[in-house]
Amino acid sequence: MDELFAPPGVDWQPVSDRLATKIRLVGCVSAVVGAAVLVAVLAFLPLPDSLGWLPWLVTIAGVAAAVWCWWWAGRWRRAWGYAERDDDLYIKHGLMFRTIVAVPYGRMQFVDVLAGPLDRAYGMARVELHTASMQTRARILGLPADQAARMRDRLTERGEARAAGL
Amino acid sequence: MTEPDRPANAPDDTAKGWAQPGVAGEGFQRVHPVSPFLRVGILILAGVVALVRELAEGVQLLGVVVIGGTVVVGGLVYGFCAWWFTRFRIEPEEVRIDSGVFVRRSRRISLERLQAVDVVQPFLARIFGMAELRFEVAGGSESEAPLAFLRLDDAHRLRAVILELGEELPHAAVPYPRPPVSAEPGGEAPAPPRFDTAEAEGRVAPVEREILAVRPQWLVVGTLLSTELIVSALLMVVFLAAVGVLAYLIEDAEIAVFLPGGLAIGFTTILGAGTALARHLVNQWGFVLSETAGGWRLRRGLFDLRTQTVLLDRIQGFVVQEPLLWRRAELVRVEVDIAGYTGSSGDNSTSTPTLLPAVPKAVAYDVLARLGHGSRLGEIPVRGAPRRARLFRPVGWRYFAAGATDRVAVTVRGWMLRRTDIVPHHKTQSVHLHQGPTQRRLGLADVHIHTTPGPCNAVAKHRSVDEARALVTEQLERARRARAGT
Numbered sequence: 001m002d003e004l005f006a007p008p009g010v011d012w013q014p015v016s017d018r019l020a021t022k023i024r025l026v027g028c029v030s031a032v033v034g035a036a037v038l039v040a041v042l043a044f045l046p047l048p049d050s051l052g053w054l055p056w057l058v059t060i061a062g063v064a065a066a067v068w069c070w071w072w073a074g075r076w077r078r079a080w081g082y083a084e085r086d087d088d089l090y091i092k093h094g095l096m097f098r099t100i101v102a103v104p105y106g107r108m109q110f111v112d113v114l115a116g117p118l119d120r121a122y123g124m125a126r127v128e129l130h131t132a133s134m135q136t137r138a139r140i141l142g143l144p145a146d147q148a149a150r151m152r153d154r155l156t157e158r159g160e161a162r163a164a165g166l
Numbered sequence: 167m168t169e170p171d172r173p174a175n176a177p178d179d180t181a182k183g184w185a186q187p188g189v190a191g192e193g194f195q196r197v198h199p200v201s202p203f204l205r206v207g208i209l210i211l212a213g214v215v216a217l218v219r220e221l222a223e224g225v226q227l228l229g230v231v232v233i234g235g236t237v238v239v240g241g242l243v244y245g246f247c248a249w250w251f252t253r254f255r256i257e258p259e260e261v262r263i264d265s266g267v268f269v270r271r272s273r274r275i276s277l278e279r280l281q282a283v284d285v286v287q288p289f290l291a292r293i294f295g296m297a298e299l300r301f302e303v304a305g306g307s308e309s310e311a312p313l314a315f316l317r318l319d320d321a322h323r324l325r326a327v328i329l330e331l332g333e334e335l336p337h338a339a340v341p342y343p344r345p346p347v348s349a350e351p352g353g354e355a356p357a358p359p360r361f362d363t364a365e366a367e368g369r370v371a372p373v374e375r376e377i378l379a380v381r382p383q384w385l386v387v388g389t390l391l392s393t394e395l396i397v398s399a400l401l402m403v404v405f406l407a408a409v410g411v412l413a414y415l416i417e418d419a420e421i422a423v424f425l426p427g428g429l430a431i432g433f434t435t436i437l438g439a440g441t442a443l444a445r446h447l448v449n450q451w452g453f454v455l456s457e458t459a460g461g462w463r464l465r466r467g468l469f470d471l472r473t474q475t476v477l478l479d480r481i482q483g484f485v486v487q488e489p490l491l492w493r494r495a496e497l498v499r500v501e502v503d504i505a506g507y508t509g510s511s512g513d514n515s516t517s518t519p520t521l522l523p524a525v526p527k528a529v530a531y532d533v534l535a536r537l538g539h540g541s542r543l544g545e546i547p548v549r550g551a552p553r554r555a556r557l558f559r560p561v562g563w564r565y566f567a568a569g570a571t572d573r574v575a576v577t578v579r580g581w582m583l584r585r586t587d588i589v590p591h592h593k594t595q596s597v598h599l600h601q602g603p604t605q606r607r608l609g610l611a612d613v614h615i616h617t618t619p620g621p622c623n624a625v626a627k628h629r630s631v632d633e634a635r636a637l638v639t640e641q642l643e644r645a646r647r648a649r650a651g652t
Contacts, residue, residue, distance in 0.1 A: 098606070
């Protein structure tokens, strides 16, 4: 099945490993905090003794979610990839639902570089390509910030060189 | 009002060809002075209706007349002010419209981004031979400031001039590889964009050749066979039967109280569906598609006459729809994507990109064949989806198909509403490939070909894996070649 997502002539460029770290941080913190809040709520509820195992179950579920997120984030990060070809940009992502997006440079309307607070803390940014179609969802997560800026310039340059009217 | 930012090359007599009652200096002109009356006309009609009703109820006449008169006079005064402050000017690269009584607004409609110009005649305006000009711009959410009202022939001439100017600009759309229009007037030399109303007018002589007139019986059959009508009629019958059976079974006098109410609900349902369909019929009545130098002209409407000119280069995609009940009658509906027009064809939406409302399949294919898609729609080689796709669509999998010529990509899908989406290669925006977990197990994948927002949405669903990947690569290659103009 892998030939479906084989690189298009050029090798897939991976995204930064710090993306996985960020996802792990966010995922684990929200799992632990969520579990803690639930346990706290349960502690205040007048639970019958027969349900005394419930807080433990919540704790275990929270830890399990954190562990799963830790494991999944690495794989998810590795599923991201992009390839800059002569005329178009390929992006692949997703584990369960896999997607390849191919955008011709000549079709780009504009390029966004976005970075949230956490992204900035990790020195990452996300690059989004927009075409005249609303359905085009072409974005690359977790590029190192300088690489993202260079990529934006490169894309813009190529877009101008190959620009075609609507 | 001084214009320091006027382009130097805009001659002062820009509007010379448009001598109208309301010339406003500096090349600006006004819409026809009868406009405020037409705009308020609807208000007056409503007022008269209300007056008659009030009189019938025996309310004192004087009060009603005073209130109604105040409203009408106020409306007229405001309408006149609005008319006085609305001026427009055609410049080499844009149409400029200044409007607003209290808040001044100056809009510039870039001719480069202009997708279509519609001439609309609301019923009242039609009686007086007036028309409204609407501009559709790429990226705009709605029609830009309509020019209301102009004399009908003025509106047509103005539109022709504007479209002609737009076509001459350097960054106009990638031209559509279409057979030359034989009736095209001469003088097509690629002259630099310059503005000469008289010359432009001369070149866009109103040559118009009819391609197709939609026959009333097609529209009527299409309406009668529409799913909405049949479903609401069935609901109505079921409802009435249920009420009747209930009344029969429960021989109780009290139940009879609910019968009129029940009947009323039933009738309201069918009345609602009927009104919607009647409105659709009225809007699409007398649909004529004709060919002009600027593009294709769509004319339709029983009361409100609407004329749309679609520039063929601006069509981003087509969708041929065949609802279940229409298939027996061999009728199809064709809608188009035009950048700037959004949404699908609501019945009373101002800008319906409906190319053909209800026509026999063969006729629709003939019309589409004029666009130079490589081959007739029915003859484009398409391949079905593999049999294992039936796990996703037990019935519909048979109708999944995809194919391409050297000009267009075609995808077919849908069982209740079968749709054939056609995307010209040079209008392909991006290509996506999706695969869910179940599809992965079955070795299937979806390929989406994206176009600008609109009814056309080409998806080749559930292709086998190697075919899907090949489809993506080939589609990109075809799109690249088409953009390069080879």
